[in-house]
Amino acid sequence: MLCLGLAPSAIADERRVSIPHGTVELLSEQESIQPGRAILLGLHFLLEKDWHIYWINPGDSGEPPRLEWHLPAGLRAGAIEWPAPSRLPIPPLMDYGYAGEVLLPVPIEKTAGLAVGTETVLSADLKAIVCREVCIPAKAQLSLSLPVRAERPRESAATVAMFRAARKALPKPEPANWRPSAKDLGGSFEFAVNTGHSAPDAWFAPLEPLEIEDAAPQESVSTVAGVRLILKKSDQLLKPVSRLRGVLVLPSQGAYLIDAPVAPAPAKRPNKEQ
C-alpha cells in the first residue's frame, strides 16, 4: 500500500466518483495545460482496507483497470504507468495489485490544437474490478477540466506530493551493469541479476501471465554479487520463453524493470554421445 501523504478529506472534491468499497478520481500534476506540452494525469484509487485493484499482470485472478479516453481532437493519452505491485496471496493462488490507495500515472502525450484561454475537458470511462475475498466490477465516468494557457504549466499544489510519491513508486529502469540473465532449467528458470548487493527478500513479478507459477515460492540464493531466484515455470507454459520481462522488487532498494534474455535448456544428447 502506498502512503501518498494526504488524508482523504484533504483531497476531497466533486471529481471523486464512488465505486464499490472506495472512490476513484482523475487528477492532474499540472494546474493548466500548454498547447504542445505533455502533462501527467493520474488515476487515484482510495479503497477500504484490504480491498484492491490489479497490476497490468493481475496474476492468477482479477483484471487490470482499463481506461477509454474521450479527449478533444489533437490530444492523445499514453498508457497507464504501473507502479511496482504488491503480492496479494490468496492461497493457493497469487495475485499482483494495489490495496488501499494508489495513484496510477497516465500521460497525455499529445496536446496539440488547444486554444489558449479556453478550458479543456479530459474524460475517460474506467472499467475495473475491486476485490477482497470477492470481486465487484466497478465502472466510472471520470473527467477533469483544465485551463489552456500559453505559459508553461505549474505543478498543482494540491497534487504535487501525491505525484512525487507516485513517480517514486514506479519501477526504475535497470542499471546498465546489472546484466540480468535467465537460464531455462526445464521446470524452472534460474534468474540472476548482478545488483551488487545481497537481497535475500527479493522477488520477481513477470509482466506476462503464464510464464511462471505466481504462487510458487521463489527460492532466493542471495550473494554479494546480487540476486539469484529460482522461478517455477507455469504448468501451462508450452513454448520456450526467449526473454523474461518484469519487475524485480528489492524491498530495501526499490523496484526495477528487468528484461532478461533466457538461455534455452541444454538439449538432451543422444545416449551414444554421453
Added chain:
Amino acid sequence: MKRGFAYVVTLVLMALSATALAASVGEPAPNFTAIDSNGKAHTLAAFHGKFVVLEWHNQGCPYTQKHYNSGNMERLQKEWTQKGVVWLTVISSAPGTQGYVTAEQENDYLRRMNAAPTAALLDPNGDLGHLYSAKTTPHMFIVNPDGVLIYAGAIDDKPTSDPADITSSRNYVSLALNEAMSGKPVSTPTSRPYGCSVKYAH
C-alpha cells in the same frame, strides 16, 4: 456406509495424486471421481471415448455471471452436449465462501438459469480444483477422447466481467473443440484463465 468409505478413499487418493500429477496440456488428464448435485458419482475414466469439458463455476462471481446472465455458457453447454461432449460444471467454493451451494441450491440454480451441463460436480473440499490447479471462475479444461488434456485456460479472449464483450470475443473452448473434432491440432492449447479466484478453504 461401505460406499461412503470408498468415496472417502477416492478423495484421499485424489488429494494425494494432486501433488504428483499436475494437469498439463498434452498429458493424460488426471483421473477423478466426484459427486454431482443429484448424488451421482462421475469418474473421468468412464468418459473415455468422449470429449469432456470441465468448467469451474461460482454463481456469485461477476465473471461467471457475465457468461450465465448473458446466456453464453448455457448456449455452449447445449451446443456441445448435443454434439456428444460431456460437460462437467465444477463448484470448488468451500462452505461459507462465495459460490458454495448445497445440492438442492445448485439444482435450483441450474433450473432457473436453464443451464444444461451433463452434471454439476460438488467439490467443497477443493480436491478436484487442486487436482487440476483450477485458479479462476470460469476456468476451462478440455479432455479428448483418449483422456489427454488438450486445452486449459480462459473461456475466451476478452478477460473482462462485461457481458458486452462476449459478442466480439473468440471462444477458446469452441475453437479447441471444433479443431480437435476435425482432427486438427488445437491452435490455442493454453491461455491465461480470467475471473474470480476459486474460493478454496484456507
